[in-house]
Amino acid sequence: xxxxILVTGGTMDKVYNELTGELTFSASHLGQMxxxxxxxxxxxxxxxxLKDSLDITSEDRDLILSKCxxxxxxxxxxxxxxxxxxxxxxxxGDQVKNKVVVLFGSMIPYSINKSDALFNLGAALSAVQxxxxxxxxxxxxxxxxxxxxxxxKALGIxxxx
Amino acid sequence: xxxxILVTGGTMDKVYNELTGELTFSASHLGQMxxxxxxxxxxxxxxxxLKDSLDITSEDRDLILSKCxxxxxxxxxxxxxxxxxxxxxxxxGDQVKNKVVVLFGSMIPYSINKSDALFNLGAALSAVQxxxxxxxxxxxxxxxxxxxxxxxKALGIxxxx
Amino acid sequence: xxxxILVTGGTMDKVYNELTGELTFSASHLGQMxxxxxxxxxxxxxxxxLKDSLDITSEDRDLILSKCxxxxxxxxxxxxxxxxxxxxxxxxGDQVKNKVVVLFGSMIPYSINKSDALFNLGAALSAVQxxxxxxxxxxxxxxxxxxxxxxxKALGIxxxx
Amino acid sequence: xxxxILVTGGTMDKVYNELTGELTFSASHLGQMxxxxxxxxxxxxxxxxLKDSLDITSEDRDLILSKCxxxxxxxxxxxxxxxxxxxxxxxxGDQVKNKVVVLFGSMIPYSINKSDALFNLGAALSAVQxxxxxxxxxxxxxxxxxxxxxxxKALGIxxxx
Numbered sequence: 001x002x003x004x005i006l007v008t009g010g011t012m013d014k015v016y017n018e019l020t021g022e023l024t025f026s027a028s029h030l031g032q033m034x035x036x037x038x039x040x041x042x043x044x045x046x047x048x049x050l051k052d053s054l055d056i057t058s059e060d061r062d063l064i065l066s067k068c069x070x071x072x073x074x075x076x077x078x079x080x081x082x083x084x085x086x087x088x089x090x091x092x093g094d095q096v097k098n099k100v101v102v103l104f105g106s107m108i109p110y111s112i113n114k115s116d117a118l119f120n121l122g123a124a125l126s127a128v129q130x131x132x133x134x135x136x137x138x139x140x141x142x143x144x145x146x147x148x149x150x151x152x153k154a155l156g157i158x159x160x161x
Numbered sequence: 162x163x164x165x166i167l168v169t170g171g172t173m174d175k176v177y178n179e180l181t182g183e184l185t186f187s188a189s190h191l192g193q194m195x196x197x198x199x200x201x202x203x204x205x206x207x208x209x210x211l212k213d214s215l216d217i218t219s220e221d222r223d224l225i226l227s228k229c230x231x232x233x234x235x236x237x238x239x240x241x242x243x244x245x246x247x248x249x250x251x252x253x254g255d256q257v258k259n260k261v262v263v264l265f266g267s268m269i270p271y272s273i274n275k276s277d278a279l280f281n282l283g284a285a286l287s288a289v290q291x292x293x294x295x296x297x298x299x300x301x302x303x304x305x306x307x308x309x310x311x312x313x314k315a316l317g318i319x320x321x322x
Numbered sequence: 323x324x325x326x327i328l329v330t331g332g333t334m335d336k337v338y339n340e341l342t343g344e345l346t347f348s349a350s351h352l353g354q355m356x357x358x359x360x361x362x363x364x365x366x367x368x369x370x371x372l373k374d375s376l377d378i379t380s381e382d383r384d385l386i387l388s389k390c391x392x393x394x395x396x397x398x399x400x401x402x403x404x405x406x407x408x409x410x411x412x413x414x415g416d417q418v419k420n421k422v423v424v425l426f427g428s429m430i431p432y433s434i435n436k437s438d439a440l441f442n443l444g445a446a447l448s449a450v451q452x453x454x455x456x457x458x459x460x461x462x463x464x465x466x467x468x469x470x471x472x473x474x475k476a477l478g479i480x481x482x483x
Numbered sequence: 484x485x486x487x488i489l490v491t492g493g494t495m496d497k498v499y500n501e502l503t504g505e506l507t508f509s510a511s512h513l514g515q516m517x518x519x520x521x522x523x524x525x526x527x528x529x530x531x532x533l534k535d536s537l538d539i540t541s542e543d544r545d546l547i548l549s550k551c552x553x554x555x556x557x558x559x560x561x562x563x564x565x566x567x568x569x570x571x572x573x574x575x576g577d578q579v580k581n582k583v584v585v586l587f588g589s590m591i592p593y594s595i596n597k598s599d600a601l602f603n604l605g606a607a608l609s610a611v612q613x614x615x616x617x618x619x620x621x622x623x624x625x626x627x628x629x630x631x632x633x634x635x636k637a638l639g640i641x642x643x644x
Binding site for chain 1: 317319
């Protein structure tokens with residue numbers, strides 16, 4: 001069983017630029033994370049773009065949706081910034097009924113100590129192989145249905161609604 | 162939904178003792194790992210023992226089994242050394258039919274760079290919430306049925322049989 | 323021999339705030355770094371403030387100078403952001419002739435992977451114990467005289483002039 | 484000013500072998516550590532061997548000594564396991580009077596969390612550039628004279644005698 005991973009950026013992929021002192025995007029960390037995790041899952045990954053999810057436009061979101069629909073795989077994982085992850089999940093959830101789609105990201109960049117990125121990748125990969133068709137968000141150790149979840153921005157966690 | 166986590170040791174919990182130069186057990190890292198992963202899962206954990214899985218006796222294994230059976234939770238995660246993880250999974254799989262039980266461990270200690278422990282914890286927690294009743298091993302990003310998996314010791318990975 | 327360490331902030335002490343997505347100051351990491359390094363040096367440390375060195379005012383700089391002059395110790399280490407480290411070093415170098423003073427900082431925060439902070443702390447502590455009276459900057463593995471060094475901002479390194 | 488670094492192994496270079504569960508030597512980490520530390524020091528390094536210092540023979544020790552004597556550089560850093568570091572330092576200290584030689588190692592491997600290796604490298608590089616001719620050990624943030632230091636094996640620290 002092959003799994004598709006669509007990369008869209010988010011906090012997970014941000015790195016510290018020591019010349020500017022800012023956190024920016026340079027390249028996706030997905031390959032490095034899969035090696036780090038000793039994954040033997042059959043994966044085909046594609047970087048759509050690397051963006052803070054607050055900067056994702058409706059065109060970007062349509063691109064993610066079309067990639068979910070068009071790919072051959074029935075199981076799709078999407079890396080995504082947390083701030084608008086629920087919005088993207090809803091768009092896909094309303095349109096894609098015949099696949100398992102799991103979105104995840106991280107609150108702390110993979111390149112920073114105590115990052116939750118690797119844990120969330122494990123949860124997402126496991127969920128996409130275990131769940132029935134539907135669209136889910138894997139964060140904080142939980143697997144949320146796309147239409148019953150929100151990000152609590154004050155606490156920095158995802159919660160059931 | 163509350164999840165039970167039974168801790169039995171394994172490579173995951175080994176730490177470097179700088180006075181002896183050896184890797185030994187000191188305490189479980191589970192609490193630290195759950196905090197690191199920003200988990201909000203409702204968990205009740207219990208340390209049964211901290212052992213290299215090659216040192217687990219049949220009495221130890223019976224203890225793990227009885228804890229799986231007796232606990233109130235219907236979903237149980239077990240941390241376990243990889244060398245005899247399949248053996249413990251088979252014992253439980255033959256006897257426990259009405260719960261979801263997921264075993265996991267790591268090839269590299271949580272305290273050592275590039276550890277797969279956090280990734281595997283994410284995969285195990287996600288699987289235990291997503292799978293139907295049965296006994297599983299979550300390693301290398303895959304969720305294996307207990308009776309169709311073995312550890313390939315030459316490669317250091319779990320494989321379907 | 324007791325060594326004084328004056329903490330003023332800089333990149334070294336910045337941490338990622340997962341709620342805002344920004345790098346900010348929370349507390350000094352000096353104690354944690356000294357434990358990490360297994361230092362047995364007799365140290366008395368004092369946090370003057372935690373600031374990006376671009377935000378250090380002339381009053382702040384005068385405070386650092388007066389602390390250098392007034393402390394009982396003849397050997398003083400100062401943690402400092404790199405952008406104006408040379409400016410502070412010059413102020414102290416022009417006024418303090420009877421002590422060994424070593425400034426250091428880091429290009430990458432201690433809390434971020436591949437930080438140079440611990441290396442630079444080792445270099446600074448070693449230099450302050452080994453050099454004759456004078457004011458120095460310990461960065462990039464070198465110990466620069468305060469009046470013959472500048473930061474090359476394009477490369478992110480300190481160089482002799 | 485060029486500095487010679489002679490690599491002999493020690494705890495610093497040990498890595499976890501996930502197939503055997505043991506800490507072993509694979510390759511020197513010196514290049515990686517110098518990049519990590521953002522060092523701009525002019526260095527010529529040479530790997531003599533990678534050994535636990537308890538396994539260093541008198542022939543090995545003679546090799547280290549001859550390399551110290553024969554190299555063109557007047558400043559030499561030696562990476563060395565801590566258990567017999569003092570013994571090697573004494574051999575060199577008795578014979579080499581016209582160079583600055585600094586030995587260092589680490590109590591925790593560079594590849595393991597909370598390693599002191601990078602800190603000690605910073606201290607050693609700084610000391611070799613700052614001290615007068617002589618042989619020294621840079622550990623625990625201190626720079627010890629070769630003939631007035633011992634390792635306290637119960638505490639895992641170096642102390643003045």
